[in-house]
Amino acid sequence: MVTEARLTGAGELRTEEMVLNIGPQHPATHGVLRVRVLLDGERIIEGEPIIGYMHRGHEKLLEQRDFRQITNLLSRMDWLSGINNEIPASVAVEKLMEIEVPRRAQYLRVILAEMNRIMNHLMFTGSFGLELGATTPVMYAFREREELSTAMEMVTGGRMHFGFIRPGGLKEDVPRGFVEATRKAIRQLVAAIPTYEDLLAGNEIFKQRTVGVGILPADLALDHGVSGPLLRGSGVSYDVRKADPYLVYDEFDFDVPLGATGDSFDRYWVLIQEMKESAKIIEQALDGLPSGSHLGQVPKKLSLPKGEIYSRAENPLGELGYYLISDGDAKPYRMKVRTPSFSNVSVIPHMLRGLYLPDMIAVLGSMFFVVGDIDR
Amino acid sequence: MTEILQDIFANDFVILGLKVGVLLILLPATLVLGWVELKLGAHMQHRVGPMYPGGFHGWAQTLADGIKFVMKEDIIPKAADKFVFSLVPFITMLGSALIFVVVPIGPKLVIEDLDVGIFYVMAASSIGVIGVLMAGWSSANKYSLMGALRAAAQLIAYELPLVLTAVAIVMQANSMSLVDIVEAQRNYLGIGLPFLVGPGLLGFFIFLTASTAELTRPPFDMPVAEAELITGPFTEYTGIRFAFSLFAAEYISMIGLAAVATTLFLGGYLPPIKALSGLPVPGPLWFMAKMSTILFLLIWVRWTYPRLREDQLQKFAWKVLIPLSLVNIFVTGALKLTAWF
Amino acid sequence: MDQLIESPSHKRTTYGTGLLKGLAITMRHLLSRSVTVHYPDERDVLPSRSRGVIALKTENCTVCMLCARECPDWCIYIEGHKESRQPAVEGKRAKKFNVLDRFAIDYALCMYCGICVEVCPYDALFWSPEYEYAEHDIVELTHEIDRLNGWMYKVLPPVPLDEGAMGPEFKVAALPAAAAISAPVVEAAPVAEAAPVAESAGVSDEEAAAVRTKVYEEEMAKGSDPRVAEGRAKAAEMRARKGTKGPG
Numbered sequence: 021m022v023t024e025a026r027l028t029g030a031g032e033l034r035t036e037e038m039v040l041n042i043g044p045q046h047p048a049t050h051g052v053l054r055v056r057v058l059l060d061g062e063r064i065i066e067g068e069p070i071i072g073y074m075h076r077g078h079e080k081l082l083e084q085r086d087f088r089q090i091t092n093l094l095s096r097m098d099w100l101s102g103i104n105n106e107i108p109a110s111v112a113v114e115k116l117m118e119i120e121v122p123r124r125a126q127y128l129r130v131i132l133a134e135m136n137r138i139m140n141h142l143m144f145t146g147s148f149g150l151e152l153g154a155t156t157p158v159m160y161a162f163r164e165r166e167e168l169s170t171a172m173e174m175v176t177g178g179r180m181h182f183g184f185i186r187p188g189g190l191k192e193d194v195p196r197g198f199v200e201a202t203r204k205a206i207r208q209l210v211a212a213i214p215t216y217e218d219l220l221a222g223n224e225i226f227k228q229r230t231v232g233v234g235i236l237p238a239d240l241a242l243d244h245g246v247s248g249p250l251l252r253g254s255g256v257s258y259d260v261r262k263a264d265p266y267l268v269y270d271e272f273d274f275d276v277p278l279g280a281t282g283d284s285f286d287r288y289w290v291l292i293q294e295m296k297e298s299a300k301i302i303e304q305a306l307d308g309l310p311s312g313s314h315l316g317q318v319p320k321k322l323s324l325p326k327g328e329i330y331s332r333a334e335n336p337l338g339e340l341g342y343y344l345i346s347d348g349d350a351k352p353y354r355m356k357v358r359t360p361s362f363s364n365v366s367v368i369p370h371m372l373r374g375l376y377l378p379d380m381i382a383v384l385g386s387m388f389f390v391v392g393d394i395d396r
Numbered sequence: 397m398t399e400i401l402q403d404i405f406a407n408d409f410v411i412l413g414l415k416v417g418v419l420l421i422l423l424p425a426t427l428v429l430g431w432v433e434l435k436l437g438a439h440m441q442h443r444v445g446p447m448y449p450g451g452f453h454g455w456a457q458t459l460a461d462g463i464k465f466v467m468k469e470d471i472i473p474k475a476a477d478k479f480v481f482s483l484v485p486f487i488t489m490l491g492s493a494l495i496f497v498v499v500p501i502g503p504k505l506v507i508e509d510l511d512v513g514i515f516y517v518m519a520a521s522s523i524g525v526i527g528v529l530m531a532g533w534s535s536a537n538k539y540s541l542m543g544a545l546r547a548a549a550q551l552i553a554y555e556l557p558l559v560l561t562a563v564a565i566v567m568q569a570n571s572m573s574l575v576d577i578v579e580a581q582r583n584y585l586g587i588g589l590p591f592l593v594g595p596g597l598l599g600f601f602i603f604l605t606a607s608t609a610e611l612t613r614p615p616f617d618m619p620v621a622e623a624e625l626i627t628g629p630f631t632e633y634t635g636i637r638f639a640f641s642l643f644a645a646e647y648i649s650m651i652g653l654a655a656v657a658t659t660l661f662l663g664g665y666l667p668p669i670k671a672l673s674g675l676p677v678p679g680p681l682w683f684m685a686k687m688s689t690i691l692f693l694l695i696w697v698r699w700t701y702p703r704l705r706e707d708q709l710q711k712f713a714w715k716v717l718i719p720l721s722l723v724n725i726f727v728t729g730a731l732k733l734t735a736w737f
Numbered sequence: 738m739d740q741l742i743e744s745p746s747h748k749r750t751t752y753g754t755g756l757l758k759g760l761a762i763t764m765r766h767l768l769s770r771s772v773t774v775h776y777p778d779e780r781d782v783l784p785s786r787s788r789g790v791i792a793l794k795t796e797n798c799t800v801c802m803l804c805a806r807e808c809p810d811w812c813i814y815i816e817g818h819k820e821s822r823q824p825a826v827e828g829k830r831a832k833k834f835n836v837l838d839r840f841a842i843d844y845a846l847c848m849y850c851g852i853c854v855e856v857c858p859y860d861a862l863f864w865s866p867e868y869e870y871a872e873h874d875i876v877e878l879t880h881e882i883d884r885l886n887g888w889m890y891k892v893l894p895p896v897p898l899d900e901g902a903m904g905p906e907f908k909v910a911a912l913p914a915a916a917a918i919s920a921p922v923v924e925a926a927p928v929a930e931a932a933p934v935a936e937s938a939g940v941s942d943e944e945a946a947a948v949r950t951k952v953y954e955e956e957m958a959k960g961s962d963p964r965v966a967e968g969r970a971k972a973a974e975m976r977a978r979k980g981t982k983g984p985g
Contacts, residue, residue, distance in 0.1 A: 038538060040538055040539075042624075046626070047622050047623055047626065062542070062706060062707075085809060088807070088852055088855070089807070089809045089850075089852065092809060092848065092850035092852065093809065096848075124901065124902075124903075149702060150623075151623040152623070152702035152703060153614050153615065153617065153621060153623065153701075153702045153703030154614075154700070154701060154702035154703075155437075155441070155699065156440060156441050156699055156700060156763060159441035159442060159443060160441070160442065160766075163442055163772055170781075170784075173783070173784055173786070173787055174784040174786065175786070176786070177784075177786035177787050177788040177851065177864060178788055178849070181848070181849070181850070183850050183851065191855070192786075192898075193898045193899060193902035194898070194899045194902070195784070195786070195896040195897065195898060195899060196896060196897045196898060196899050196900065197896070198899055199899065215762055218755070218758045218759065218762055219700075219758075219759050219762050219763075220702070222754075222755035222758055222759075223701065223702065223755045223756060223758075223759050224753060224755045224756055225615050225701050225702050225703070225704055225756070226702050226755075227755070228704060228705070228708050229702060229703075229704070229705060229708075309901060310901065311900070311901030311902070311903055312901070312903050313903055314902065376705060376706070376707065377542070377624055378618070378621065378624055378705045378706065379705070380624070381621075381623045381624050385623075436767065438771070439766065439767045439771055440763040440764075440766050440767045441763075441766065442766050442769075442771050442772050442773075443771055443772075443773050444771045444773045444775070447775065696760060696763065696764070697760070699763055700759045700760055700762070700763045701756070701759060
């Protein structure tokens with residue numbers, strides 16, 4: 021327990037350092053992340069995240085499954101954004117097999133992906149408040165999330181694990197009434213966002229807890245491969261949807277919100293703004309939704325040609341990449357997964373140094389990670 | 397009607413019964429308050445809260461919770477200091493329950509009218525934190541220890557503004573007895589307004605803020621901040637010990653501090669204005685109504701705000717609340733010298 | 738296009754107005770009606786695609802084992818045996834066919850991906866939105882053939898697809914129309930190409946499509962199952978194209 025006794029200075033109190041294990045079972049780490057911190061009173065001398073409590077061997081499992089099954093496995097990696105996990109895998113197969121995806125399928129993919137992004141962001145903006153002791157924002161966030169979940173369930177049959185993207189397009193076309201349900205959910209969300217802002221972002225206590233706390237400098241973030249809202253919170257304009265447009269993202273008009281300083285507040289703020297941008301994309305995609313087929317010309321039995329491909333996408337939490345190697349079989353020979361949470365969490369030790377223990381919660385809450393996505 | 401009521405309240409035996417009743421009613425009152433908080437909080441979050449236990453809007457939810465707590469396994473950690481550990485629930489509850497000895501709930505309806513009533517309240521209300529410290533120390537748990545130390549630090553910071561605002565009221569009333577303080581509001585400003593009107597308004601908000609911190613309720617619930625410290629000092633407690641030391645103690649202190657605030661600032665059992673004294677409303681009912689308003693305020697705040705950080709709280713107490721309460725004393729004194737009261 | 742939003746206005750000092758706004762928001766919600774669905778007393782209507790429980794239509798099962806093989810976590814247990822039917826004509830080979838003995842799904846293992854429903858070539862498996870089958874014992878979660886059959890009564894008919902949907906199942910009827918709508922830039926060309934094909938069939942595409950919609954709407958008005966309506970409409974369209982008369 022006691023590692024070292026030290027004298028802080030003449031006339032000051034002699035203090036002892038204490039090791040505190042936050043996790044793996046702890047309310048703050050929503051999942052089984054373990055953070056081992058060395059404390060001097062309430063001040064953190066150093067802290068490091070210890071990962072691996074939820075390793076499920078996804079990458080090896082992917083080598084044993086065909087692509088229909090892989091779709092369902094991938095949606096269980098980052099369980100808050102299933103569609104966004106499924107898309108790049110199918111895109112990789114399509115590129116390798118040179119399948120042309122119908123425009124309707126592309127549009128529907130964009131709509132579903134952005135809905136999923138909003139669902140993910142609602143979850144994190146809500147739970148961030150919860151970690152700072154405000155129990156109400158998460159309830160309001162889930163109220164809007166429920167509408168989106170219902171629309172998603174109408175289409176895919178699932179509320180969390182969708183398994184709806186297939187190489188070449190989608191599993192089925194969307195049912196009648198989907199467009200209206202989505203529009204209703206989006207309208208309700210856009211109307212509710214000011215409430216979230218007033219309840220949390222405008223609250224002086226929340227600002228005291230987050231502004232200037234846990235600053236992530238842009239160069240440090242880049243060194244650690246941090247991506248997504250965290251990187252944009254630090255002011256780096258990098259969004260795969262803009263930098264390397266996939267699907268039909270280059271046809272839509274949307275902004276990339278950036279934070280100014282990279283503190284916890286900015287990260288939270290970027291998330292809220294991204295919801296607005298996603299709502300804009302969905303509105304545009306619904307307006308311009310072409311009719312046509314939901315599935316391209318796909319052979320009944322998928323067998324990939326020999327080759328390698330890297331496919332990436334903007335997951336709600338950052339850049340998600342799949343490196344797919346095929347030896348000509350229906351199953352991938354190797355599928356390396358680059359998940360956003362893994363890289364994002366690696367920067368935590370640098371951010372914790374010198375903070376107070378309650379600030380650690382603010383930092384962890386604003387790092388927006390999913391433990392399944394870290395460990396896979 | 398009014399005469400009959402007054403006759404009843406004049407009977408010594410009735411008074412004695414009521415006095416005993418006040419103390420006996422505290423535990424059931426915590427259950428009611430717990431249920432009210434569950435329902436209010438739920439509706440503030442656009443939910444409905446418990447609906448089924450007991451039939452009508454889940455009125456028996458907290459009772460069922462209590463029964464559940466009784467039936468849970470009682471665990472005392474091996475490394476814990478068993479005697480101190482098991483003493484904690486009594487101490488945390490005792491301090492808050494003692495407050496009711498001096499609070500007048502109606503005319504003559506006070507268990508003991510102490511001359512140093514307010515002084516006694518301040519002393520009794522801080523006993524609870526000793527229990528918290530004991531819990532933190534005896535649990536042999538790092539989270540508990542940190543939580544207990546936070547609670548102790550918080551107490552020191554918040555006892556001062558609490559006492560200082562009370563000083564202003566004592567100056568206005570010329571007495572430390574709670575009964576005298578209430579009676580001083582019978583003719584305040586000539587029309588029987590409560591002390592809330594005037595400099596008391598500032599004092600009221602300081603008092604409420606400080607008591608929220610003393611109750612360790614959000615936004616000042618750092619000692620039991622569940623995101624960092626699980627349940628702070630009570631992490632290792634289970635079953636009925638947990639229920640008593642955390643929930644019962646919190647709700648009894650909540651009622652206690654609300655009762656004190658009612659007495660000091662809202663005129664206790666008096667009607668809000670002298671003109672209303674003709675209404676056939678007994679004093680205890682006025683008292684309950686005023687106290688409920690304060691309890692509602694506490695609940696409302698709890699379900700709206702995130703929590704502060706311990707050092708920010710200290711800063712707030714020492715740099716804002718204490719200077720403000722000194723200003724409050726100064727203003728009250730100045731007004732008193734110019735013969736406003 | 739790449740407009741950047743920086744330095745949020747909410748970061749400014751607001752001197753306590755934010756606290757008051759927060760109180761106003763919770764008060765507003767306290768006074769408005771809550772959004773909770775009172776679950777055991779009232780239930781949300783789930784969409785027909787909802788993945789609640791898998792129902793088995795035993796008559797359609799040919800014991801081909803595709804579902805059991807494709808299942809990612811192998812939670813389907815199928816047992817069967819072969820029987821032979823006496824040939825109708827003397828001297829011919831006896832016809833062999835599979836008989837289903839056991840079909841069970843272990844819902845404790847199932848990951849609700851729906852691949853079995855998707856791969857079943859004879860439409861023997863269906864999703865039902867039913868979800869209330871929690872058990873006290875994990876063994877009870879393995880649903881045998883009778884329980885799986887029972888779920889068939891809870892299967893909802895599939896919803897009609899979105900107006901713009903023209904997937905493979907629509908290919909015969911709607912391909913020219915799809916080309917016209919999805920490629921508005923080259924509007925003239927596909928219509929001109931499509932027209933002669935339609936003429937040679939006897940009726941134009943517009944007429945055939947009109948027949949199809951008419952029959953579909955009639956069937957739906959009669960209250961038929963949408964799948965039945967879809968089928969009858971398609972048949973009516975084919976008849977119209979060929980110029981033959983229907984059964985009446």
